[in-house]
Amino acid sequence: MTPAILFQNVSRHFGSVRAVDGVDLAVAEGEFFAMLGPSGSGKTTCLRLVAGFEQPTSGHIEIFGETAEGVPPYRRNVNTVFQDYALFPHLSILDNVAYGLMVRGMGRGERRREAEEALAMVALPGYGARKPGQLSGGQRQRVALARALVNRPRVLLLDEPLGALDLKLREQMQEELKTLQKTLGLTFIFVTHDQSEALSMADRVAVFHEGKVRQVGTPEEIYRRPKTRFVADFVGSSNVLSRAQCQRLGLDAPAASLRPESILLGTPTDGQLGLTGTPIAASFLGPINRVTLDCAGERIVASLPAGTPVPAAGEPVTLAFNRQDLHVMEEA
Amino acid sequence: MAMAAHQTHAPTTSDGHSLGRLSDVLWRHPKLFLALLLCLPLLWLGVVYLGSLAIFLVQSLFAIDDFSGLVTYEPTLATYRQLFSDANFDIILRTVLMAASVTLASIVIAFPIAYYAARYAQGVWKAVFYLGVMLPLWSSYLVKIYAWKLILAKEGILTWLFTKLHLLWLLDSWLAIPVIGGNSLSVSYTGTFMVFVYVWLPFMILPIQAALERVSGSLVEASADLGAHPRQTFRHVLLPLALPGIVAGSIFTFSLTLGDYIIPQIIGSSRLFIGQAVYAQQGTAGNLPLAAAFTLVPIVIMSAYLWAARRMGAFDAL
Helix, strand or coil: CCCCEEEEEEEEEECCEEEEEEEEEEECCCCEEEEECCCCCCHHHHHHHHHCCCCCCEEEEEECCEECCCCCHHHCCEEEECCCCCCCCCCCHHHHHHHHHHHCCCCHHHHHHHHHHHHHHCCCCCCCCCCHHHCCHHHHHHHHHHHHHCCCCCEEEEECCCCCCCHHHHHHHHHHHHHHHHHHCCEEEEEECCHHHHHHHCCEEEEEECCEEEEEECHHHHHHCCCCHHHHHHCCCCEEECHHHHHHCCCCCCEEEECHHHCEECCCCCCEEEEEEEEEEEEECCCEEEEEEEECCEEEEEEEECCCCCCCCCCCEEEEEEHHHCEEECCC | CHHHHCCCCCCCCCCCCHHHHHHHHHHHCHHHHHHHHHHHHHHHHHHHHHHHHHHHHHHCCCEECCCCCCEECCCCCHHHHHHCCHHHHHHHHHHHHHHHHHHHHHHHHHHHHHHHHHHCCCCHHHHHHHHHHHHHHHCCHHHHHHHHHHHHCCCCHHHHHHHHCCCHHHHHHHHCCCCCCCCCHHHCHHHHHHHHHHHHHHHHHHHHHHHHHCCCHHHHHHHHHCCCCHHHHHHHHHHHHHHHHHHHHHHHHHHHHHHCCCHHHHCCCCCCCHHHHHHHHHCCCCCHHHHHHHHHHHHHHHHHHHHHHHHCCCCCCC
16 A cells, blocks of 8 residues: 655755654554654654655655655645644634635635534634634644644644643643544644653654654554664653673673563562662652662662552662563664 | 851842832832833923924914915915915825835835845844845935936936946836936936835835744745645735735835925926925925925825725734
């Protein structure tokens, strides 16, 4: 099947800055695809390459099998939800939503009806007469979504759309976006620096770092089997064990990752491995107690379920974890 | 106690300075502060500007006695009848047409410059832009106009340039056009127009640039993203958002052209503009009421223009 979006060795350099550096990607149709990475990792530039605001310095991009290089944004069947929403301040909400239909020459009555429908879909019916300045951040976000979706794009690009919202609203919008994507069956490409957002919403995640894609996979794969130290660090705070520590556990690997929640207190049983460490600090985080330990000079973080005893600082304890939870990584 | 050793850097209730006490008083009485802030500008605007304007307008309700040549201090509309006599109405029409064409030309020339400065120029180029726009304002207005007289004269550099480019026929046929043509550019309306545009252009560029500067780049991208061709983006996004700047700039170019009396006197035909008429009426002719009536014309025109601009929604984006 032709992928919705295809990147072949795509680079975008700004002078000496390699914003995007040799990226290969394939996003399937109907997929919720997250581009995850810290700021400056190239994820937004990749999104802009799809939208057509940037042209690749080298490499090849296809949108539904058609070459995208040299195609201006207004000839691409993709729409963007901007980070700052980019609502037109001089137009009413209805005219904002109907903008894409208006420039395509749709009649006034018809486009108003479609825009009203789109507003109802994002739970803002009857808001059409207001100006963007009269809406809250969350409402503006919904208008931006309606304005993009009313054009029935084949791919919807979302550039950190939830970044400016407070936590509660963000969680609500995450669910709504996910539901919307499933009902419409659209391809969503979602840029975020929030790993929990990417993991909870996406079908697949690409982790960006310094202009390169470090790993692509399902949230589960990314979380359980990070390929590099960066991915292990960035996607949840994994413990990274050094080569020496690995050897101590009878493992010949340059490095290995171990999730804090995989670690238990107590002597290892069959199929388990063990570590000895001295607790340094502990903090209570509601459902878990987070304990930092010193294991032969390396810091290991363990998330212990609330209710289980918390080891006292300074008293050496034994830690146990399942053999398969220790994940070997490519580089140190 | 351990706390005793800790020296606080917190502000004291009174620092003893009288200036400090004054700021405390102003902080407690914000209205007093506002009054102090505004008293000087209000005095200036109210008394010096609006006051003298009012006195001037009252003058226009008097009329000059045709026999004695003295002003009769009795309210009458005779001066206004005189204002709309054929000769004087010609002056008004000529000035308004000139101001309108100067304004239109300024918008057309200023917009691309302002657009470049707002969207593309960065760092050094931004500084070059500001210098380039402001530099002409640093030199004397009169010097510039006399320089233009030399440039536009029959023996001037422009004629020379046209000759060198073998385009003199073009210049000649332009000058052969009635009304806007003439013996040479420096004695034609075309010349007056060119100098007006040159002198007022910065007043059009800067407000448009300021308006465009506030248009976030993502709005232009969003427009393209939603399928708008560049022409449509200009029509539906850039132009409406730049309109307050264009209106502000056109207020400058329009009213400055309406009131100027030096440029048409040095460059152009001998036919009068409003500014020259005011100058002549209050000076040599001694007809202060008519001069006052003439000054009312730009005020009425500008008020009507602003009202129309408001009706068209020029200030909605503010």
